Amino acid sequence: MVEGVDVLPVRTLAEVVQFLRGEAAIPPKQVDLQQLFSLKDEHGEDFCEVRGQDHAKRAIEVAAAGSHNLLMIGPPGSGKTMLARRIPSILPALGFDEALETTAVFSVSGMLENGTALVTQRPFRAPHHTISDVGLIGGGTSPKPGEVSLAHNGLLFLDELPEFKKNALEVLRQPLEDGRVTISRALQSLTYPSRFMLVTAMNPCPCGFLGDISHTCSCTPIAIKRYRSRISGPLLDRIDLHVEVPAVAYRDLSDSRETESSAAIAARVTQARNLQQERFKGTKVHCNAQMNARLIKKHCELDQNGHRMLELAGEKLGFSARSYSRILKVARTIADLAGSEAIRDQHLAEAIQYRSLDRKTS
Numbered sequence: 001m002v003e004g005v006d007v008l009p010v011r012t013l014a015e016v017v018q019f020l021r022g023e024a025a026i027p028p029k030q031v032d033l034q035q036l037f038s039l040k041d042e043h044g045e046d047f048c049e050v051r052g053q054d055h056a057k058r059a060i061e062v063a064a065a066g067s068h069n070l071l072m073i074g075p076p077g078s079g080k081t082m083l084a085r086r087i088p089s090i091l092p093a094l095g096f097d098e099a100l101e102t103t104a105v106f107s108v109s110g111m112l113e114n115g116t117a118l119v120t121q122r123p124f125r126a127p128h129h130t131i132s133d134v135g136l137i138g139g140g141t142s143p144k145p146g147e148v149s150l151a152h153n154g155l156l157f158l159d160e161l162p163e164f165k166k167n168a169l170e171v172l173r174q175p176l177e178d179g180r181v182t183i184s185r186a187l188q189s190l191t192y193p194s195r196f197m198l199v200t201a202m203n204p205c206p207c208g209f210l211g212d213i214s215h216t217c218s219c220t221p222i223a224i225k226r227y228r229s230r231i232s233g234p235l236l237d238r239i240d241l242h243v244e245v246p247a248v249a250y251r252d253l254s255d256s257r258e259t260e261s262s263a264a265i266a267a268r269v270t271q272a273r274n275l276q277q278e279r280f281k282g283t284k285v286h287c288n289a290q291m292n293a294r295l296i297k298k299h300c301e302l303d304q305n306g307h308r309m310l311e312l313a314g315e316k317l318g319f320s321a322r323s324y325s326r327i328l329k330v331a332r333t334i335a336d337l338a339g340s341e342a343i344r345d346q347h348l349a350e351a352i353q354y355r356s357l358d359r360k361t362s
């Protein structure tokens with residue numbers, strides 16, 4: 001993998017001697033990096049298989065373009081899991097440095113497959129909700145990286161979010177904030193990288209049908225409240241986009257018209273990412289989601305109209321301080337997708353409507 005070095009593979013010392021005497025030639029081993037990185041998505045799931053859900057697809061495109069965290073909320077069978085599984089197909093290709101980092105995590109976990117030298121695809125990790133804290137965050141008696149680190153530079157998908165143990169969701173906060181996890185032991189403390197895009201899905205209530213037009217929800221208000229409260233405000237705050245995924249009507253499901261392929265969406269995502277790469281050149285930040293307060297101030301300027309819009313929305317929806325910076329980052333990404341240097345009203349308005357769960361009443 002190291003550039004500018006010839007690797008001459010030998011089996012025995014005798015071969016080395018022969019080579020040094022000039023009696024045998026050994027052709028250098030070549031690794032075609034380009035080819036390794038261009039291998040795409042082995043299962044080949046594609047967004048063109050998802051009918052309808054244009055609103056959710058758009059939110060997913062925005063999330064992928066800026067590596068923003070996403071929560072999908074909708075009734076059973078509306079396609080949340082199906083959508084999430086297709087997100088890797090629109091993410092930009094893994095860079096070489098990123099590949100080295102991700103490979104290191106897999107390597108210390110003993111999870112590199114035989115014969116694999118480098119992880120060249122963004123990881124997609126989807127742990128079940130019964131996972132232990134240690135399995136999710138890392139640690140144990142002989143410490144190992146958890147799912148948050150195995151998802152480094154890739155995607156962590158938590159399906160059925162409220163089913164996860166409350167504590168597991170609480171400990172997610174550090175890696176989400178810092179992009180790494182520190183595990184303290186009696187004699188040492190270990191740090192693993194954990195910079196991932198978080199994608200989560202949940203039903204709106206325990207029975208799943210709250211707000212559905214064709215079913216009646218059978219949950220009591222208390223049960224709904226208890227269900228929602230399993231996801232704490234501080235965790236919700238750290239999720240940039242909330243999107244509703246309603247049930248799809250049969251008419252739409254049976255619609256045989258072609259819908260957009262993952263490749264077409266990926267092209268736009270990559271274009272927006274290239275703008276970000278240029279913007280953050282020479283810094284440790286790769287994409288809009290990773291901007292700190294200083295960078296937000298620098299790159300997410302609003303005009304007077306924008307400030308007014310944000311103020312009004314905040315009064316109505318009861319945003320927390322964190323919500324504002326999330327909105328600005330998402331608005332930056334939406335502007336990038338539109339190829340606009342300035343964040344315009346329509347970009348900001350779209351970003352605001354992805355905060356539907358911030359309502360004061362919830």
Ligand SMILES: Nc1ncnc2c1ncn2[C@@H]1O[C@H](COP(=O)(O)OP(=O)(O)OP(=O)(O)O)[C@@H](O)[C@H]1O
Pocket residue numbers: 049050051052053074075076077078079080081082083202203248253
């Ligand atoms: N928009 C859609 N287009 C095409 N097929 C769909 C769509 N939505 C659902 N389906 C079909 O229904 C199945 C169930 O969808 P999926 O498992 O993604 O639902 P879900 O929202 O995750 O439900 P649950 O809340 O029960 O987990 C899919 O495997 C797919 O075959």
Ligand SMILES: [Mg+2]
Pocket residue numbers: 080081082159201
């Ligand atoms: Mg599901």
Ligand SMILES: [Zn+2]
Pocket residue numbers: 205206207208209210217218219
């Ligand atoms: Zn219900």
